[in-house]
Amino acid sequence: AQSVTQLGSHVSVSEGALVLLRCNYSSSVPPYLFWYVQYPNQGLQLLLKYTSAATLVKGINGFEAEFKKSETSFHLTKPSAHMSDAAEYFCAVSDRGKLIFGQGTELSVKP
Amino acid sequence: NAGVTQTPKFQVLKTGQSMTLQCAQDMNHNSMYWYRQDPGMGLRLIYYSASEGTTDKGEVPNGYNVSRLNKREFSLRLESAAPSQTSVYFCASSRLGADTEAFFGQGTRLTVV
Numbered sequence: 001a002q003s004v005t006q007l008g009s010h011v012s013v014s015e016g017a018l019v020l021l022r023c024n025y026s027s028s029v030p031p032y033l034f035w036y037v038q039y040p041n042q043g044l045q046l047l048l049k050y051t052s053a054a055t056l057v058k059g060i061n062g063f064e065a066e067f068k069k070s071e072t073s074f075h076l077t078k079p080s081a082h083m084s085d086a087a088e089y090f091c092a093v094s095d096r097g098k099l100i101f102g103q104g105t106e107l108s109v110k111p
Numbered sequence: 112n113a114g115v116t117q118t119p120k121f122q123v124l125k126t127g128q129s130m131t132l133q134c135a136q137d138m139n140h141n142s143m144y145w146y147r148q149d150p151g152m153g154l155r156l157i158y159y160s161a162s163e164g165t166t167d168k169g170e171v172p173n174g175y176n177v178s179r180l181n182k183r184e185f186s187l188r189l190e191s192a193a194p195s196q197t198s199v200y201f202c203a204s205s206r207l208g209a210d211t212e213a214f215f216g217q218g219t220r221l222t223v224v
Contacts, residue, residue: 009151032210043115043201043215044154051210090153094209097142097161098169101153 002027002095004074006102014110019063019078021105023091026072032094033074035065038104039087047089050074061085081109113137117202117216124192124223132187132219134202140214141207143185144169145177147198148218154201160185162207192223 007022025031032051036044048059055067065076076089086109091102118133136143141162146154146169156169158177166177174196176188185204189196199220203213 006153034212036215041218043217044203045215046212049210049212097205097207097209097211098144098156098159099154099203099213100156101146103151103153 002029002031002093002100004033004091004093004100004102006089006091006105008105009103010106010108012108012110013081015083016080019076019081019085019107021076021089021091021107023065023074023076023102024072025074025091025093027093033065033067034092034094034099035059035063035074035076036090036092036101037061037087038090044090047076081107083109083111085109115202115204115214115216117200117219119219120217121220122222124189124221126193126223128192129188129190130192131189132200132202132221133184134186134216135184136202136204136214137183138204138214139182140204141182142205142213143179144203144205144213145175145185145187146201146203147171148201149198157187157200189221192221194223197221197223 034049035047092099115136144159145157160179163182202216205213
């Protein structure tokens with residue numbers, strides 16, 4: 001079965017600092033991977049997805065993620081955090097069309 | 112463009128009561144899903160429907176039933192609610208294919224007392 005593990009349930013950064021949210025996957029086949037963001041009291045919104053076209057994937061709001069097969073990782077980064085980035089972030093892998101989610105990482109941004 | 116619409120947004124039930132959560136999508140998607148979200152556990156799949164007329168169990172189906180009423184609508188029923196079913200429930204839909212993203216509703220916050 002395919003799965004993802006997010007390292008760190010809570011990450012805190014200062015405004016303007018680098019954001020790094022970690023995700024490792026387990027898959028017996030080339031995976032399709034996704035990052036979603038959830039703002040308080042809202043549903044999930046797609047940030048970006050990896051579908052094997054390119055290993056560096058750019059998403060919305062300045063986020064990007066790099067697929068590294070050798071490390072089975074798909075970490076999410078943003079060069080400079082903004083207060084509006086405070087939210088919960090979920091990594092997910094597609095298992096025959098069904099999304100399997102990680103536990104989530106809550107990002108806090110300090111002024 | 113509404114996307115995925117869930118009703119109700121909030122609900123309080125007493126233990127043993129039943130209720131149905133409604134979900135409708137207007138994107139002509141084939142696949143629909145029900146997830147529950149609990150702190151520290153991410154989203155867990157309850158049931159899904161790959162296409163109209165089919166439904167399958169996900170990771171945590173016990174205590175729930177679903178109906179794919181038509182291509183647009185996918186409902187989740189709790190026959191006898193338990194406090195362990197206190198959660199936030201999300202409906203989602205997607206096109207067919209493993210590389211397609213899911214679109215989510217705003218969620219239903221359910222409390223069972």
